[in-house]
Amino acid sequence: MKYGNRKTKVQRILSRVLILLACSLLLSACNEKEEDNGFPDEQNAVVFNGRVVNSDGIGIKDVKLHVDFIDARLFSSLTRKKSETKTDQNGNYQLKFYVRADEDTLFKQHLPYVAYRLTADASKLSADKYLLPEDATYQMEIYGRPDASEQVDCMIPECRKIDVTLTGFSTQDYSNNEFYISIKTPAGFFSKDEKGIRHFYSSYGKDYKATQPNVHYTILLAVNDSAEVMVLRQKNGKGNQVWKKIYIGKTSPTSLTFDYNAAD
The missing domain is CATH 2.60.40 (Immunoglobulin-like)
Known part of the structure; x- marks a missing residue:
């Protein structure tokens, strides 16, 4: 009986370890990050244009921007990097990317859980001069398929x-x-x-x-x-x-x- 009890405890410990391992693998599989490897398709092209400015409307140069496709459905989370750029001397930027067929389908079927996320990375700016969030990024999400051309500006106040x-x-x-x-x-x-x-x-x-x-x-x-x-x-x-x-x-x-x- 004593041996049997010891075996039961070992089995319980192994069971817990296997459950934790399965959960760990599931979480790592669910949080995928990938580059957009689709081919250029001008019929499905989207261009984000805009400026990054301060409170006075003066452009801020060298701010990095990127757009990602976000699939936030349970057990199928995905971040797909679509495009990146940085602002020019006058704070202007342009991001061009292509809407893939699977993204278009997900927009139609799971709209509340999928979006394009536009991010302005201001980590290179001085936190003593500019008002920055803790992670030094400003973000917005676009739900549904964007228009072929979108004007989106960003203000980072001094x-x-x-x-x-x-x-x-x-x-x-x-x-x-x-x-x-x-x-x-x-x-x-x-x-x-x-x-x-x-x-x-x-x-x-x-x-x-x-x-x-x-x-x-x-x-x-x-x-x-x-x-x-x-x-x-x-x-x-x-x-x-x-x-x-x-x-x-x-x-x-x-x-x-x-x-x-x-x-x-």
Whole structure:
């Protein structure tokens, strides 16, 4: 009986190892990455044109861009590299690729799970000068087959440091009382409507929370643009949320203060 029990334990251990190995192989097989090896097919050509600019509309050179086909269906995840380029001296770029037959079929059958992903890699830009996400990339996804020609621009704002203070918050009951700000800055890929108004596909954002009466943060904000600041004050379980637009110039403001007890 003792020998039999030992054998059962060994079998269980081996079974777990085999399951983990199978899961590991399944995950590695599911996250495939491949180069596009299709032949040029001008009838199915797509061209993305655009500019990468700062907040003043000045072009930014040498920003790398690439477009990938993404198949995010469960157990069949695939990233297919379609095309890559970089911006010229004036920030202009052009990406040309070809829609393959299997991609077209997947768009028709599994639209919510497949897309073309356009990425601007700003890792070569200075994080002290430009407002960059943590991974230094801006992305957008195009669901469905794109038009033969697509105009997509990208804004990477210049930024400067602002001293931000959250004041007046003092409590022992953190479950019913809360004070924080959420700052969102339009950035990344955008398109313009007939009136020339920009519509962004994403925004750069981060939350800053008060945990004591006076908390100080040094925050990077885009210059020559309006930052959207959401101020949330929760007192005794009742929350009050206020949105503010604050224009950040080249030199002012140098600091911002938000008071937990303010009337707004």
